[in-house]
Structure formats: C-alpha cells, structure tokens
Amino acid sequence: MKKILVVEDERPLAEAVAFSLEKEGYQVDIALDGERGWRMCQQGAYHLVLLDLMLPGMDGMEVCRRLRRESDVPVIMLTAKDADVDKILGLEMGADDYVTKPFNMRELVARVKAVLRRYQGEEKGKAASEGVIEAGDIALDRERHEVRVRGEVVEMPLMEFRLLELFLRHPGKALPREYLTTQVWEGDYFGQSKTLDVHVRRLREKVEEDPAHPRHIITVRGVGYRFEAGGESS
Amino acid sequence: MKKILVVEDERPLAEAVAFSLEKEGYQVDIALDGERGWRMCQQGAYHLVLLDLMLPGMDGMEVCRRLRRESDVPVIMLTAKDADVDKILGLEMGADDYVTKPFNMRELVARVKAVLRRYQGEEKGKAASEGVIEAGDIALDRERHEVRVRGEVVEMPLMEFRLLELFLRHPGKALPREYLTTQVWEGDYFGQSKTLDVHVRRLREKVEEDPAHPRHIITVRGVGYRFEAGGESS
C-alpha cells in the first residue's frame, strides 16, 4: 500500500485529488500549506509527494528543494499553465514529473502510477545503506562524515566533502558551476568564480587516480562539471 | 472494438450520431436522459462517453462530474453555442473535449478518434522520454550535456550544442537565421551575421558524415537552415 502526500492549499482540489487517488488504492494525506507539507514529509514515510507550486507559507519550490536534500521521495509538481518546465524537472527543483493545472484526474493518476512504477526500479540499495552514497570506487558516508576511495579512508575538508556529496547525488549529470556554488555555499554566496576551481582541483587530487586526467570529475566546458561513477570519459 | 455511450435527449440526433460512429466501427449505446446515462456509465464499460450538456433529469454537467469521480472514461461534451469552455475542460468538469451544436458528423467522429488516440498514448507518459533528444543517428543528452553521433561521443562546445539542440527540437522545419541567432545567443546579440555560418560549419564537421554534402543540416537559401533526421535531402 503506497502512501501519498498531497500538498495543496485549495482544499476542494486537494480533496478531489485525494479521492481519486484513494480510489486507486493509495493512502493519501493532505497538507494545506507548505510548512505543514514539509513537516509531514519529514515524519510520514511517503512514497510520493504531489506538490502545488504556489503555496501559502513555504512555496512548493522551496519544499521541493528541501525534500531533495534530505530524501529521494519522488515528487510530482502541480504547476500553473506555462511554468518553466526545465526548472521544475531540472536541477533547480528536481521534480520527477509535473502536471499543469487545470488537469484532469485521469491524467494525474496516470502520472502518479508512471512515476511510482519508474521509481520502483531505481530503488536499489539506498534504503539498506543508510546515508552512504557509493559510486564506483568512491564511497561517502554522511553519518561518519567520512570518505573512502578504493577502500582507503581519505581526509576531506568540509567544502570538498559537500562538493563530493553533490557530485555523488547526481552521477552522470552535468552540474552547472552556478548550481554547485549555490549548493555548497548555501545560496547567498558571491565569491569569485575561481574558488570553485580550486576546490574541484583539490577534490580531484584526493579522488582521482591520475588528477591530471580525471576519470570521475569531468569538466564540461562552458557549463560546469560532471561526475562519472564508472570511469568512462575521453 | 471500442464501446461508446451517447447521452442525448433528442432522439433523432442521438441516432444520427450513433449511426455515424457505428459506420466507423464503434459499438454505440444511447441514453435519452441523464439518469439513465449515469446508470449505464456505471454498468457498461465504455471507452468513451458523448455527453449532452443540457439534459432532462440530471444534466450533463452533473453526470460528467460524477463520472469523473468514479472512472477514467474520456468524455466529450456536446454543448449549445459557446458555453464556458474553460469550465467544461477544466477541473470543474474535466471533460476531454467538446463539440458545439450544431456540429457535423465528420467533425464529431474526428474528435472521438482524437480523444481515444490521445488517451491511449497517455498511458505511457512522456516522462520516460525526458532529457535525450534523438534524431536518426544523432542523440543529444541534455542532462549529461553530451552528444553522440552514430554511437560515438562527440565533444561539442556550448554554442554548437545549443544550436544542435535547436535543430533537434524542430526537425524538418526551415529555421530562419535570425531565429537561430536570437535563440542561441539569448536575444540580445549584435555580432556579425557570418558568425552563424561558422558555427553551422563546425557543427556539420562533427555531425555530418560528409560535411561537404550535408544530409542533416540543409541550407535553405535566403532563409536559414533545416535539420533532417533521416538523411534525405538534395
């Protein structure tokens, strides 16, 4: 039995959605504003979150971002008509899918099913290995705050640790420099762009076998960097 | 074989509709008022419901709302004049399409087919095909920011990447030079017009098997360029 949280401030709509989903056999909870939605996400172990973009209190974007930091729950955004799709699905928010309002219930249910189905496959060992992210020969333990490369524990300063965590969370994705800085430095940071380079370099020194020819942290010119788990590049 | 229910109180019209649809190979039932329509919907497993808005007894709006609660059947509304389209298609009623009376049969049949087709496809969901755009032997992965031509990864600078993405998004369309420049350079660009040529050339070098005789990026004299997925041209 899958649990779904609907975060939506228009009560009738929220209830309509809940009703439709319950009819499909899901267990549905409703949160009428962002704050509550966020709290409920943290407590209840939901399998999927339906999130309105426009919310009183904390808006959907913020909730989604926070959610992404702390968990892997799939998120479907409910957006107004022509929202910026790239932003919603992209790194910025990282939703799994979106439905534009007004939508019909059938479509919504279809999306929910699709996302859950898709997610089922992805759910590998992440539940088992609480807090440890692995990729190839690198393992990052959030609890112990410790990194192992090829089995060896590697000392790692905070910034590099954060950076590596970011990379490990999005393997294979080209992460824009700007994204990396705002994430590592928590939003409001106006430092020199070169600072990132330095941290990347030092991270490479620790993580790469041959820092001069990185196999893991690939630079994507004009964009940022991309982390490869396996070791393919060139 | 698809089953369709027609809910319409004017018998001659209902029968005319039924006749036209049966001619197209659908199996059609008729309900002459709202109550009956509602009951038949609940029992018979219809693939689509044609619903008159004005009905004796329970009117079409009510039937539609109830229907929406309980099932996924696509609904096409038959409305008088220009009713409130937004309401009909929106959350309020959640119909899939509507046809204004008087209508001609051909149009109605077309709508029926369209809705059924659309519904069919919806099951799959477009979420799966996110991120990578493919066309013939070219694949562009936006997440990885990587391009493959005939399976091989090809290094590609930012501008060319953008350009290629534009082409891939509008295959078969002649894209005016001006459009390309404004899109790639994000609006405000006042460089030489020749710049585009150069980028196109380099893109061809990477994408075409024989850059001297391009099969993909065709120049359209006096207009701009056209991208062909397959390889037909000349």
Added chain:
DNA sequence: TCGACGACCAGTATCTTTTTCATCGTCGCG
C-alpha cells in the same frame, strides 16, 4: 601565543571557444 590548516582570492599559464576577416564557390536570375 604559535602553528597548522582550511577557506578564499588573485595572478598567470594554458588551452578552447568564439568571433572576425578575407576569399572562394555556387545558386538563381535576368
């Protein structure tokens, strides 16, 4: 208080990308 260390910044080196320029080819039209 000192020293070690991490974070950050600036400058330079190096390389890539972008733009420009000059020339040549070709297509369409009269």
Added chain:
DNA sequence: CGCGACGATGAAAAAGATACTGGTCGTCGA
C-alpha cells in the same frame, strides 16, 4: 552566360574558461 547575392571555407585574432600556484586571513587546538 555573366552578375550579384548569399553561403562555405580557412585562417587567425580576440575572448573566454579552466588549471594551477602562491599567498592572506581567520580559526582552532596544542
């Protein structure tokens, strides 16, 4: 057939991005 406009091409200058080095500052623990 020749002209003129437009596009293709090659080379090189200009701009831009990243890698690396070294150094300053502040913090924290000895």
